[in-house]
Amino acid sequence: MAQDQPPKQIRVGVLALQGAFAEHIILLKTLPQVSDAVAIRTADEIAQVDALVIPGGESTTMALIAERSGFWPALQEYVRTHPTWGTCAGMILLSERVTSGGTINNDQKLLGGLSITIKRNAFGSQKESFEAGLHVAGVENSEVQRFPGVFIRAPVIDEILAPEKVEVLCQLERDYKSTPKGTIVAVRQGHLLGTSFHPELTRDARVHQYFVKMAIDWIANNPKSA
Ligand code: GLN
Secondary structure, X not given: XXXXXXXXXXXXXXXXXXXXXXXXXXXXXXXXXXXXXXXXXXXXXXXXXXXXXXXXXXXXXXXXXXXXXXXXXXXXXXXXXXXXXXXXXXXXXXXXXXXXXXXXXXXXXXXXXXXXXXXXXXXXXXXXXXXXXXXXXXXXOOOOOOEEEEEOOOOEEEEEOOOOOOEEEEEOOOOEOOEOOOOEEEEEEOOEEEEOOOHHHOOOOHHHHHHHXXXXXXXXXXXXXX
């Protein structure tokens, strides 16, 4: 039966409430396994896609817009059951707990799903942005040709709350100011992927490729959820 076959192509949505969504759409459209990449702003639109990217931007603003427009419950339900990748602010939204300035912030609205604690703005302000070569486990050839990680007011993963469920994909290979070597900047937990950095701001589609393959494999193994 056709529907028992794993999909060869998927339709990917990019949350487009705020932030760097257009750049994700451009890169996703270059991948042969992506039949279409579209901006998502409503519950009707999100129901049409197989997987979702939550871009970088401002996590508090994105949550506020989703809540005010009534989209938050559908977004939260979608993320619980579909492959989703959060970059930077997107990863903050997928986390269970956030600290800023050393204290836990219980007021920030989160989608959750990634069993991690996030430290927001770990490297300081916008002018502290930098690029770091990264080896991301599973990302093609990145052990030889490092992936160009762009960090802009980036969060880091401070604590893994469920080590048996969370796979660490990438750690910093040297100190960056007060953020030490070994700090975790990419994780995967089942159908969820989180990266501190912004692959959509490079011309290197390898992390997008990784996510799309991860989503296709996950859908093939969890056909009822997709
Ligand atoms: N500092 C932003 C936040 O807390 C994230 C920055 C980014 O996405 N580039 O939401």
